[in-house]
Amino acid sequence: MKILTVAAVFAAALAAAKDVYADSGLDALFKREQSTLNAVPTGRLNNFFNFNRSGKKAKPTEVKFTKAWLDTIPAAKGGDNFACLAEALYFEARGETVKGQFAVAEVIMNRVKSSQFPNSLCAVINQGTGRKYQCQFTYTCDGHKEVIREKTAFERVSKVARLVMDGATTGITDGATYYHTTAVRPRWSKSFTKTARIGVHLFYRDDRFRTALNN
Structure with missing residues (x-):
């Protein structure tokens, strides 16, 4: 065997x-x-398998303050915060130049970043709407229904809203968190630093909160 x-x-x-x-x-x-x-x-x-990728980030949008340039941008859309910002720009700045519209949008975004204000666009825009004429943005508490009648104007400010939310920055207000039209002179304006005049709006910064805003 x-x-x-x-x-x-x-x-x-x-x-x-x-x-x-x-x-x-x-x-x-x-x-x-x-x-x-x-x-x-x-x-x-x-x-x-994601090997050896460069990881390049998209370049920030180069903003041009013209209606012709805005008209080349695709139609904008988004969620609740986008809707709040687009509406605010329509009622607060649709008669302004494109630069003025970006300036107002910048102020609202600066408020969201500041510890002095709520931390979302809708909350910032609707702050203080419980009493008539005691709110941050008059159109939200003047007792009138918000009706959008100018379609083209709304489409343009919607694009401004979307661009700013997506990171397009201009720095044209130098950190402002307040503004008013040249037709009025509110008492609070004496307490803040005036940073710019764009169109019919004057812009102000509260330097007590500037450090928090820049961080």
Whole structure:
């Protein structure tokens, strides 16, 4: 009787397994898959698995303060905060120049960033609407229903809203969190630093909160 060593038994089992693998067609399948894999360019594989990607960020939108430029921007859309900002720009600044509209949007965004005000666009815009004429933005508490009648004007200010929310910055108000029209002179304006005059609006910054705003 022939006695097989452990090594011989293992070799025989491995040979049998190879025969089964070949007979089952798995060997041919493996070769086809290997051939397909080898045909894919290395660069495509690296991109698929996110290897060696540069991670470049999209460049900020270069803002141009013209209606012609705004008209080249796709129609804007968004959620509740977008709707609040677009509405605020329509009722507060639709008669302003495009630069003036960006300035008002910038003030509202600066308020969201400041610890002095609520931390969302809708909350900032609707702050103090419980009493007539005791709110931050008069159109929200003047007792009149907000009706958008100028479609083109609303489409344009909506684009301004979307651009500002998406990170387009201008710095034209130098950190302002307040503004008023040149037709009035509110008492609070004496307490703040005037930063700009754009169109019919004067802009102010509360320097007590400037550090928090810049962080």
